[in-house]
Structures are given as C-alpha cells and as structure tokens.
Amino acid sequence: MENVVEVKNLTHYYGKKLVYENLNFSIKKGSIFGLLGKNGTGKTTTINILNGFLKPASGQCLMFGEDSYKLSPETKARVGFLIEGHIQYDFMNIVQIEKFYSQFYPKWKKEPYWELMSKLKVTQGQRISKMSCGQRSQVALGLLLAQDPDLLILDDYSMGLDAGYRRLFIDYLSEYAKAEGKTIFITSHIIQDLENFLDDCVIIDYNSVLLTMPVKEFQKNFRQFNFTTQEAHLNLEKDDLVRNFENIKGHCVIYTFASESEVSEYLTQKGIAFTNLKLESMSLEDAFIGITGKY
Amino acid sequence: MLSLELQGNIKMFKAILYKEWLKVRWAYIAMLLVSLLVLVYIWMTVSKQIEFNEAKTMWSVIIFRKYKFFSDLQYIPLVIGFIVGIAQYAPEALQSRLKLTLHLPVKENKILIQMLFAGFVLIGLLFLFIEIFLTIITGIYFPSEIVSDMLTTIYPWILSGFAVYFAIGSIFVEPVWSRRITLIITSIALISILFTTGDFTFSALLLLTIVTFIIPFWTILTGYNFKRGIK
Numbered sequence: 001m002e003n004v005v006e007v008k009n010l011t012h013y014y015g016k017k018l019v020y021e022n023l024n025f026s027i028k029k030g031s032i033f034g035l036l037g038k039n040g041t042g043k044t045t046t047i048n049i050l051n052g053f054l055k056p057a058s059g060q061c062l063m064f065g066e067d068s069y070k071l072s073p074e075t076k077a078r079v080g081f082l083i084e085g086h087i088q089y090d091f092m093n094i095v096q097i098e099k100f101y102s103q104f105y106p107k108w109k110k111e112p113y114w115e116l117m118s119k120l121k122v123t124q125g126q127r128i129s130k131m132s133c134g135q136r137s138q139v140a141l142g143l144l145l146a147q148d149p150d151l152l153i154l155d156d157y158s159m160g161l162d163a164g165y166r167r168l169f170i171d172y173l174s175e176y177a178k179a180e181g182k183t184i185f186i187t188s189h190i191i192q193d194l195e196n197f198l199d200d201c202v203i204i205d206y207n208s209v210l211l212t213m214p215v216k217e218f219q220k221n222f223r224q225f226n227f228t229t230q231e232a233h234l235n236l237e238k239d240d241l242v243r244n245f246e247n248i249k250g251h252c253v254i255y256t257f258a259s260e261s262e263v264s265e266y267l268t269q270k271g272i273a274f275t276n277l278k279l280e281s282m283s284l285e286d287a288f289i290g291i292t293g294k295y
Numbered sequence: 296m297l298s299l300e301l302q303g304n305i306k307m308f309k310a311i312l313y314k315e316w317l318k319v320r321w322a323y324i325a326m327l328l329v330s331l332l333v334l335v336y337i338w339m340t341v342s343k344q345i346e347f348n349e350a351k352t353m354w355s356v357i358i359f360r361k362y363k364f365f366s367d368l369q370y371i372p373l374v375i376g377f378i379v380g381i382a383q384y385a386p387e388a389l390q391s392r393l394k395l396t397l398h399l400p401v402k403e404n405k406i407l408i409q410m411l412f413a414g415f416v417l418i419g420l421l422f423l424f425i426e427i428f429l430t431i432i433t434g435i436y437f438p439s440e441i442v443s444d445m446l447t448t449i450y451p452w453i454l455s456g457f458a459v460y461f462a463i464g465s466i467f468v469e470p471v472w473s474r475r476i477t478l479i480i481t482s483i484a485l486i487s488i489l490f491t492t493g494d495f496t497f498s499a500l501l502l503l504t505i506v507t508f509i510i511p512f513w514t515i516l517t518g519y520n521f522k523r524g525i526k
Binding site for chain 1: 306307309310313314317318386390391392394395397398399400401402521522523524
C-alpha cells in the first residue's frame with residue numbers, strides 16, 4: 001500500500017540535547033497513525049519537522065514523496081495541520097476565517113464547517129479570541145474538514161479540552177477517516193481517547209523510540225504480569241524480556257512481550273521467589289504507561 | 296484574459312490583504328485620525344500666521360530661514376509605520392501563528408512578501424493622503440517652489456515610515472533574539488540617518504530609497520531562519 005508519510009533515520013537535537021535518534025516509521029494511505037509519548041519527548045518536534053518548520057539534524061521525512069522541508073504549494077494544499085493548542089487567526093470571527101481560508105483551497109467544502117459552527121453557541125460576529133478553548137477547537141476542526149485534505153496532521157488535539165469536546169473531535173475524525181484514502185497522523189497525551197481509533201502507532205520516550213507497530217498487535221502482545229514477593233526492594237533492570245518493572249512493597253508488575261511461562265522461567269532463573277503470577281488485562285492507556293513508565 | 300495562475304495569485308493576494316486589514320484596521324483608522332488632526336492643526340496654524348503676518352513675510356521666513364511650517368508632521372510617518380507594523384506582525388509572532396500562514400498552499404517567500412506588500416499598500420495609501428493634503432494646504436498659501444521644497448523635505452520622513460514598517464516585519468519573523476537585537480540596532484541606525492538635519496541631495500535620497508526598499512528582503516532571511524526552526 002502507498003505510504004503517505006515516510007520518516008527515515010530521523011535524528012534531532014536541541015543544542016546538544018538529543019531529542020531522539022534514528023526514528024523510523026511510515027504512514028500508510030488511509031490509516032490512522034498515532035505518535036504517542038509523554039510531554040517533552042519530541043512529538044511536536046516531529047510534527048514541526050514533518051510540516052517543514054524544522055530542519056532535522058539528520059534523516060529524511062517524505063510527505064507524498066516530497067522532502068517535507070521543501071513542500072510544494074500543491075502538496076501543502078493536501079495536508080491539513082492542527083497546531084498544538086488549536087491556534088488559529090483569533091482576531092477573526094467565524095465568517096471572516098471561513099472566507100479567508102476558502103480562497104486558498106481548491107477542494108474547499110464549507111458545509112462541514114458550518115455544520116460544526118451551528119452547534120457552537122457563538123454569534124457570527126464573535127471573535128475567535130473571545131471563545132472558550134472547546135469552541136476554538138471546533139472552529140479549527142471545522143476549517144480542517146472544509147479544506148478536505150488527504151492527510152490530517154493533528155498536534156495534541158486534546159490539549160485543554162474536556163471529555164465532551166474530545167469525544168466530539170474523535171467522532172468527527174472517525175467520520176472523516178471513513179472517506180476513501182484519508183489519512184490521519186495524530187499526537188496526544190490522552191491515550192484513552194485513542195483506543196479503538198488508531199491503526200498504527202509509534203511510541204517515543206526521552207531520547208529513544210520504544211516501539212513502532214500496529215496498535216492491535218501492541219495491545220494483543222504487550223502484557224502485564226503481577227506477582228508478589230518477599231523481596232520488598234526487588235528491582236529488575238530493563239532487558240529483552242522486561243520492558244518495564246514496578247515494585248510497591250513486594251507487589252510487583254512486569255510489563256513484557258513475553259508469555260506467562262517465559263516470565264515464570266525468567267523469574268526462576270533469576271532466583272526470585274514469587275507467588276501469584278497473574279496476567280492482568282490492560283487498556284491502551286495502561287499499556288502505554290506500562291511501556292513508558294509512570295515518571 | 297488573465298491566465299489561471301495569475302487569477303489564482305490575485306485571489307490569494309486579495310485574501311492576504313483581507314487578513315492583514317482585519318489585523319491592522321483599528322490601528323490604521325487611529326493613525327488616519329491622528330494624521331488628520333495633525334494636518335488640520337498645521338492648516339490652522341499656517342492660516343493664522345498668514346492672517347497675522349503678510350504672506351510675503353511668511354514666504355521669506357520659509358525660504359531664507361528654512362522655517363518648516365509642517366514640522367509637526369516629522370515623526371508621524373514613523374509612528375504610522377511602527378504602529379501598523381506591530382499590529383500586523385505581533386499577532387503572527389505570538390504562539391507561532393506564523394506557522395498557519397506558512398502552511399498555506401503558497402511558496403513561503405511569496406507569502407511573506409505578500410504580507411509585507413499588503414502593509415506597504417495600506418501605509419502607502421495613508422502617506423499618499425498626507426502628501427496630497429499637505430500639498431493642497433501648501434498650494435493654497437504658497438508658490439509651487441515652496442510646495443516642491445516641502446515634498447522634498449518630507450520625503451525622508453515618509454521613507455522612515457516604510458523603513459520602520461519593513462524592519463518590524465523582519466524583526467518579528469526572526470526567531471532568534473540575538474539576531475532580532477542586531478536587526479533592531481541596524482534599523483535604528485538606518486532610520487536615524489533619515490532624520491539628520493540638512494538637505495539631502497538627489498543622489499542621497501535615491502540611495503536612501505534603495506536601502507529602505509532592501510529591508511523587505513531581510514524578511515526572506517528571517518523567514519528562512521523561522522522555517523529552519525533555529526532557536
């Protein structure tokens with residue numbers, strides 16, 4: 001299947017501080033791809049590189065086959081971009097902003113924009129700067145839908161939104177994604193909303209890429225095992241089997257891609273006396289926290 | 296028949312002009328009112344002076360003592376360029392809103408120049424209004440030589456308005472503070488030359504005009520820095 005975005009060996013630094021090294025992923029046409037990571041791990045940096053607002057230290061980003069740093073106007077017209085915090089021209093009102101953007105996009109469809117605006121309790125003359133964060137997010141979303149882009153890039157769409165607005169956002173995005181060939185690239189720090197929404201994901205941590213895989217595969221194969229031990233200060237270092245480990249007063253948790261028998265054998269080999277080894281079910285958010293850690 | 300590409304370019308420039316107008320309109324209207332007040336004040340002052348002194352006396356004072364009856368206008372173009380520039384570029388610089396503009400399906404350099412051109416057209420119209428108003432006032436009371444002298448004298452002041460406006464554009468687009476400070480110092484030095492006393496020769500005015508209209512190209516460089524994400 002055709003790749004809309006290809007990120008190859010991307011490495012970036014801020015000064016001497018490494019953001020990440022050798023980030024690789026590709027986004028298939030028609031898929032919903034999530035870039036997940038805690039705050040400060042480089043999600044917005046990646047989005048900025050993808051949109052050509054940052055030149056990476058090394059590596060390459062291709063969008064619709066073009067170097068993302070030198071996107072042609074035609075390619076930019078195919079990409080809808082939501083800036084973190086739903087930033088828009090907030091000195092405009094909803095009529096002015098629709099009139100402005102419609103001049104730039106050949107496929108402009110004003111119906112979805114006005115459908116969304118009709119749900120907002122705002123007057124047509126009200127400046128966007130005078131709206132609530134949730135209302136501003138709907139204006140930004142409406143403009144993106146009216147642009148009818150082939151690729152939607154959403155940088156932390158959930159920032160500042162309550163549960164209702166976040167749900168509304170995802171509902172509209174799901175409808176948009178149903179159209180043939182539409183691709184979504186999304187970052188968020190609220191993982192629970194993205195469960196059953198994402199197809200593929202890459203999870204990044206400080207300075208490193210933790211995994212890149214389909215979300216269903218991640219949820220199916222990434223496991224949480226609980227056990228108890230008398231060793232109150234037991235600590236297991238991360239390795240091929242242990243992706244993360246927690247111990248709270250002898251109540252231990254291992255996060256791993258291994259099976260129960262492999263974990264049992266591993267603990268036995270390490271000479272750890274354990275009881276009650278048990279597989280726990282996890283939501284996507286649990287799995288995300290499991291692999292990235294709580295801190 | 297205009298080509299489709301040209302039609303598209305005109306449509307997009309009109310949209311940019313619309314956006315820039317929405318940002319600056321209140322500042323622009325305020326500047327128009329301030330200009331009008333100063334011009335009316337100058338008119339009333341000249342009219343009173345002519346009433347109390349003979350016109351010939353006034354002429355000789357203007358010609359031999361280099362009396363500038365319109366000197367209250369000296370810093371008005373500078374203030375106009377400054378205020379309109381801030382009103383236009385501060386909202387773009389805040390919260391990196393410039394990313395929205397640079398993501399529009401137009402080449403980045405082109406859109407930055409279009410933004411500057413939109414502001415240039417707006418403040419240019421205001422300066423034209425000032426010049427026409429002042430030419431009429433001067434023409435009512437004085438011969439054409441004095442009108443011509445007046446226009447030559449206010450020309451560097453008008454240039455200062457354009458210079459400060461162009462400089463503000465590039466300073467706000469520039470992402471690095473140290474470079475911003477360098478641009479501010481360079482701009483102040485350049486604009487100070489425009490306010491030096493004494494008459495400028497034609498070639499000096501030509502050189503100052505060229506230098507002033509080179510400033511918009513700084514924005515291309517600062518836009519390049521913004522796009523590279525230099526911090």
